[in-house]
Amino acid sequence: MARIRVLVVDDHRIFAESLAAALAAEPDVDVAAAGSGPAALRALERAAAEARPYDVILVDAELGALATGGGAPVVPAPRPEEPVAVDGIALVAQVRAARPGVRSVVLAEKDDPRSAARALQAGASGWVAKDCSLQRLLTVIRGVLRDETHLPPALLTGVLRELTATRKHRTESEQLVESLTPREREVLRCMVAGLGRKAVAERLFLSPHTVRTHMQNVLGKLGVHSTLAAVALARRAGVGPADPVTPRSAGDVVERGSQLA
Numbered sequence: 445m446a447r448i449r450v451l452v453v454d455d456h457r458i459f460a461e462s463l464a465a466a467l468a469a470e471p472d473v474d475v476a477a478a479g480s481g482p483a484a485l486r487a488l489e490r491a492a493a494e495a496r497p498y499d500v501i502l503v504d505a506e507l508g509a510l511a512t513g514g515g516a517p518v519v520p521a522p523r524p525e526e527p528v529a530v531d532g533i534a535l536v537a538q539v540r541a542a543r544p545g546v547r548s549v550v551l552a553e554k555d556d557p558r559s560a561a562r563a564l565q566a567g568a569s570g571w572v573a574k575d576c577s578l579q580r581l582l583t584v585i586r587g588v589l590r591d592e593t594h595l596p597p598a599l600l601t602g603v604l605r606e607l608t609a610t611r612k613h614r615t616e617s618e619q620l621v622e623s624l625t626p627r628e629r630e631v632l633r634c635m636v637a638g639l640g641r642k643a644v645a646e647r648l649f650l651s652p653h654t655v656r657t658h659m660q661n662v663l664g665k666l667g668v669h670s671t672l673a674a675v676a677l678a679r680r681a682g683v684g685p686a687d688p689v690t691p692r693s694a695g696d697v698v699e700r701g702s703q704l705a
Contacts, residue, residue, distance in 0.1 A: 448585065449496065452477045453484040453535065454504040454551070459574070463502070466578050473582075481507060481535040488543055498546055500585050501539055503568075505552040505559060507532035533559070533566050540567030547588040555599050570594035617681035620666050628665070630686070631658040635671055636678050637685035647686070 450467055452475060454460040460477040467475040478484040484501065491497050508531060536548045549570040550563045560571045569588035572581055573596065584594045624632060627648075634644040645655045659671070668674050 446472065448473050448500065448589065449491070449498045450475045450585065451484060451487055451491075451498045451501045453479075453481070453501060453507060453532075455479050455507060456504070467582075470582065473585075481531070481538070484535060485538060485542070488539065488546065492543065497543070499589060500547045500549060502549050502551055502581075502585075503532045503535055505532045505550050505556075505563070505571075507535060533562050533568075536563060536568045537566040549584055549588060549594070555596060557599055557601075557605065560595065560599050564593070564595075571596065571599065617677050621678065621681045621683060623665050624662060628658055628662050629683075631655065632662050632674065632678050632683060633686040635659070635662070636675050636683055639686070 450473055452460050452464050452467070454463070454477070457479060460479065464475045464477045467473050476487060478487050484503075488498055488501070532550060536550065539546055539548055547570075548563075548566075548568045549572055550560070550568050551572055551574050552559070553574050555571075555573065563571055569591075570584045570593065572584050572594065587594050621629065621632070630648065631644060634647060639647065641652055641655050641659065644650070644659075645652045648655070650658075663669065663671075663674055666674050666677050668677060
């Protein structure tokens with residue numbers, strides 16, 4: 445009998461352990477629990493290294509701060525140098541990027557079309573109510589392993605509406621970004637990376653005044669009034685942060701202000 449390896453990720457210890465125990469009673473299910481996003485990522489990494497990867501990860505939609513007290517979780521808690529809070533949808537996206545073979549199912553206390561749409565966009569294969577029956581959950585687990593997507597029927601219309609609106613906003617954002625010059629797009633990527641005017645000037649070998657002008661042009665063409673709004677629009681359009689700085693080789697042609705050097 446092929447066994448299904450499941451990882452439950454929830455910072456409510458009683459719920460996580462109860463669900464893990466219920467799933468473990470199934471003859472074809474192996475299950476473990478993690479109390480935070482970082483702990484889950486370590487568990488997935490360790491399982492892959494041992495050639496015993498998880499098949500499905502069940503993620504609390506409201507996953508938040510690390511739960512404390514009550515003894516050690518099944519999977520060790522994050523080390524002090526690690527982040528202690530990763531929300532559920534962000535965890536789904538990380539798992540999708542790092543472990544594309546692992547299916548993610550989000551467990552939610554309430555049906556929320558917007559959150560469900562975000563979960564699907566992040567890579568989730570299912571959205572299930574926490575108060576559903578064990579048989580329903582097992583049906584979803586087995587279904588996502590057949591590449592099925594599972595949503596409650598009552599959520600379907602709302603999720604489709606959200607996905608359509610998101611696609612429209614992304615298309616509009618992409619068109620606005622396309623109106624930028626190559627240099628303005630470069631400045632926008634620096635803004636997405638969180639660089640201030642001085643840092644952008646140093647990175648692009650421009651004067652702070654020139655960078656200020658480029659930033660004003662970016663805001664104007666995107667139709668926004670702040671850097672935060674510009675960054676949000678850029679992310680909707682799929683614009684990533686500027687690449688890490690690499691040493692400049694001798695003989696490179698760079699721009700300083702409006703002159704070539």
